[in-house]
Structures are given as structure tokens and as C-alpha cells.
Amino acid sequence: MIDFSTIKALFFDFGGVLINLDKQLCLQNLYKITGYDFSEMVGNYLQAGVFLRLEKGLANEQEFYDEVRKYSRYPVTDQQICDAWASFLLDVPEEKKELLLALRQHFKVFMLSNTNVIHVNYSMNRNFDIDGHTRYDYFDKCYFSNEIHMAKPDSEMFEYVLHDSGFKPEECLFLDDGHKNIEIAASMGFQTYFVKPQEDFRPLFAAILGDSTEY
Numbered sequence: 001m002i003d004f005s006t007i008k009a010l011f012f013d014f015g016g017v018l019i020n021l022d023k024q025l026c027l028q029n030l031y032k033i034t035g036y037d038f039s040e041m042v043g044n045y046l047q048a049g050v051f052l053r054l055e056k057g058l059a060n061e062q063e064f065y066d067e068v069r070k071y072s073r074y075p076v077t078d079q080q081i082c083d084a085w086a087s088f089l090l091d092v093p094e095e096k097k098e099l100l101l102a103l104r105q106h107f108k109v110f111m112l113s114n115t116n117v118i119h120v121n122y123s124m125n126r127n128f129d130i131d132g133h134t135r136y137d138y139f140d141k142c143y144f145s146n147e148i149h150m151a152k153p154d155s156e157m158f159e160y161v162l163h164d165s166g167f168k169p170e171e172c173l174f175l176d177d178g179h180k181n182i183e184i185a186a187s188m189g190f191q192t193y194f195v196k197p198q199e200d201f202r203p204l205f206a207a208i209l210g211d212s213t214e215y
Contacts, residue, residue: 002191004208008171010103011143011161013152014113016044016177017195018100019123020090029084035073042088045178046114046151054116057146061117085118092127099202100138102209111142112161112174114151120144141165153180158188175201 015021023044030038041049050067053059059067065078103109115123128135135142143161150157162169169189176182177195186192195201 002173002193002204004173006170007107007173007191009108009110009165009167009173011110011112011172011174011190012100013174013176013178013181013195014111014115014123015089016197017175018096018111019092019127020198021088022090023088026085026088029087030068030081033074033076033080033084034068034071036071038071045181046153051116052151054118055114055145056151057117057149064116064118082118086122089119089123092123095200095202097127097138099205103205104138104140106208108140108165108167109138110161110165111139111144112152112157112176113143114145116146120146152176152178153184155184155188158185158190 012018021044023042027037027039027042030036030042038051041047041051046052047055050059050064054061054064062078065081068081069076100109124135128138141164143157143164145151145157148157148160150160152158158169162172165172169185170191172190173193174182174185174190175193175195176185177197179194182192182194193201193204
């Protein structure tokens with residue numbers, strides 16, 4: 001049971017929690033342009049190989065394209081790779097965006113995501129930096145793995161955001177769809193909530209925002 005009387009900050013994972021994902025579509029599109037199966041490197045919660053290096057900010061965009069191109073059986077452009085990799089990301093439902101805006105009236109709201117420069121640029125522009133809003137209307141700050149060179153579930157990433165945000169772990173609620181991420185955060189004292197696939201988690205905040213899920 002979450003004790004909202006002590007919660008001052010909310011940390012939302014991005015992929016699978018706020019934005020819908022389609023890993024298989026991404027893998028299919030990468031295969032179409034390269035003829036290579038990247039399924040051993042591409043995961044819902046953590047990547048491997050050059051995808052992980054990109055996610056930790058240890059490879060830049062051009063280095064990523066060049067590395068992916070080495071696996072390809074066909075000539076492939078940077079833009080083709082970019083589009084295939086970005087097809088992982090679908091949409092952020094409007095009701096979740098409305099929820100974030102409502103929650104900011106009561107809490108500090110952060111994003112804490114394993115992601116990369118390509119996905120950040122693609123997803124922020126299409127989902128948050130539109131319709132007269134910016135990402136900073138929805139979040140006090142976004143912590144991206146590629147920018148701080150750390151990735152969940154490493155405890156150092158959680159330690160970093162606690163130090164940077166100035167909150168104690170027991171003052172934070174962390175929402176994620178990865179069991180290991182939840183396990184590590186809980187072990188450090190965070191209050192946690194595991195988000196199930198396609199879950200509408202608005203009722204979690206009904207006691208704060210009222211019984212209606214129409215915000």
C-alpha cells in the first residue's frame with residue numbers, strides 16, 4: 001500500500017509506462033532494411049551492444065548508425081536506421097498527459113528513463129513539445145540514461161536522481177514496468193508501483209485527484 005502522506009515526488013518510467021511500445025515492429029523494420037536480426041540486442045527494459053552504448057551515451061548518433069550499418073547485408077542510410085529504431089515508440093495517450101498535468105499540482109514530477117538521443121528527440125517532439133506545451137509543463141525534470149551515462153537497474157542511477165532532486169527515497173514513488181527496476185528501487189527505500197502492460201493506472205491517484213479519472 002502506497003502511503004501518499006509521505007510522497008513528495010513521482011518518478012515515471014517512460015517506455016511501457018507513459019508511452020506505448022512495439023518492440024516487434026522495431027525489430028521487423030530493422031530486419032527489413034539490414035537483413036539482420038537484432039533481437040538479442042533490443043529489449044523492452046535494457047539494450048545490449050551498440051544499443052546499450054547509445055542508451056548510456058557512450059556512443060553518439062553517428063557512431064550508432066555506423067555500427068548498425070556494419071551488420072547490414074544491404075546499403076542503408078542513417079535516416080532509414082533512425083526511422084526503424086524510432087518505430088519502437090508509438091504514442092503517449094492523452095489521458096496520461098492530462099494525468100501528468102494534474103499531478104504536477106500536488107507533486108514534483110520526474111521522468112526516469114533508459115533511453116537514447118534518437119528516441120528522446122523523436123518522442124519529446126511528437127508527444128510533449130506540441131499543442132502549446134513543452135516537456136517542462138509535464139515534468140519538473142527528465143532524467144535520461146544517455147545524458148547521465150547510467151541505466152536502470154543500476155543503483156547508481158537511483159542514487160544520482162535522489163542526490164540531484166534533493167528527495168529522500170521514502171518521499172518518492174517510482175512507477176516502472178520492469179521487475180528488476182522496481183526491485184532495486186524498493187531495496188533503496190523508494191515506494192514503488194509496478195505498471196502492468198497497457199494498465200490504466202489513473203485510479204492509483206484517485207485519493208489525491210478525486211474519484212473521477214477525467215482530469
